[in-house]
Amino acid sequence: MPQSETLRAQAAPPRLRWWTELPLILLVYACYSAGRLLARDDVTTAVDHGLAILRIEKSLHLNAEHPLNRLFTQEAWLGVPADFWYASLHYLITPALLVWLFRSRAVRYRAARTWLMTSTFLGLIGFTLLPTCPPRLLDAGHGFVDTMAQYSAYGWWGGEASAPRGMGNLTNQYAAMPSLHVGWALWCGVMLWRFGGTRLAKTAGVVYPLVTTIVVMGTANHYFLDAAAGAAVMGVGLLLTPLMLRAADRVRGSFALRSGRSPEASPVRSPQVSKGPRASIVSGGCQTSAGERFPRQRESALPTGAGPDASPADTGDGAPAAAR
Structure with a gap:
């Protein structure tokens, strides 16, 4: 191989194994769950932030939460499925798509997983620095009804967020800004649109994040600005993904050198002799x-x-x- 081509040879991405990916995903989820608990006792600040968001939306003439919440409260055939949507799909669709990407789109999986993880950690920073009271926990005078409490007899959740009955005290009900329900749904939508391959998958990629945005507002779990912040966090995470991948490659290469092994790379062929x-x-x-x-x-x-061509002159x- 000519020297110029050798210099341009790039290291191949590390070979991914499920037994290394699973602990990594579980670690991220554990951090996500733990991070939601950090500011749960700061009720006064959370309420102030929630009311500030309402004032900002009022100044911008935004008020999607009230009509949606009234609709879901008055129509059980909408409110009950919406509560199931909010309480379950967030934790089912996202990991299912990760497994699907890992098995059938391995070349794309690493970047997609890094994007999701980076955005999630950004969301945790938001939960910690900006605890926010969701609409359903504001004073009743603000006109919101907690649909999950209203329809709790239909599902496994109780009157405290979407946690299973008796486990409401293990969640942070003030982790509303940004909405990672919307953020993760947007990630799922992009994955389905780009890699689904069928018209049905592309349609689902559009419908899922849009319906999730409607659901989080209609159930009074998030404000519109929470949903917008969730989408913004995913955008920033997408921009940071190449930097995170390069940093991970450098750490991997440094570790490989210290351990006396050369990092997995594309084979560089030596000149034929x-x-x-x-x-x-x-x-x-x-x-x-x-x-x-x-x-x-x-x-x-x-x-x-x-051979016979060799001579003393040479x-x-x-x-x-x-x-x-």
Whole structure:
């Protein structure tokens, strides 16, 4: 391989194994769950942030939450499926798509997983720095009804968020800004649109994040600005993904060098060497023909049993070979 091509050779991505990916995903989910608990006792600040969001939306003439919440509250045939949607799909569709990408789109999986993880950690920063009271937990005078509490008899959740009955105290009900329900749904939509391959998959890629956005507002779990912030977090995560991938590759390469192993890379082929008499090497892998010489060229020693073309004149004295 010419030297210029060798220099342009890029290291191949690491081979992914499910037994290394699964603990990584579980670690991210554990961080996600733990991060939601950090600011759950700061109720006063969370309520202030929720009311500030309402004031901002009012100044912008945005009020999608109230009509949607009234509709879901009055129509059980809409409210109950919406509660199931909010309480379950967030935790089912996302991991299912990760498994699908890992098995059938391995080339794309690493970037997609890194995008999701980076955005999730950005969301955790938002939960910690900006605890926000969701609409359903504001004073009743603000006009919101907690549909999950209203329809709790239909599902496994109780009156405290979407947690299973009796486990509401293990969740942070003030982790509303940004909405990772919307963020993760947007990620799922992009994956289905880009890699689904069928019209049905592309349609689902559009419908799923849109319906999720309607559901989080109609169930009074998020404001419109929470949903917008969730989409913005995913956008920033997408921009940071190439940087995170390069950083991971550098760490992997450094670790491999320290452990005495060369990182997995694309095989770089060395120049082919003839098994017969060694040809003189000029530079950079460019070879001369057998017996051909250039002025001041240094010639490698001929192996034992060199062919009949070898002659005493070709002994590296610097004289050019006879013209042919």
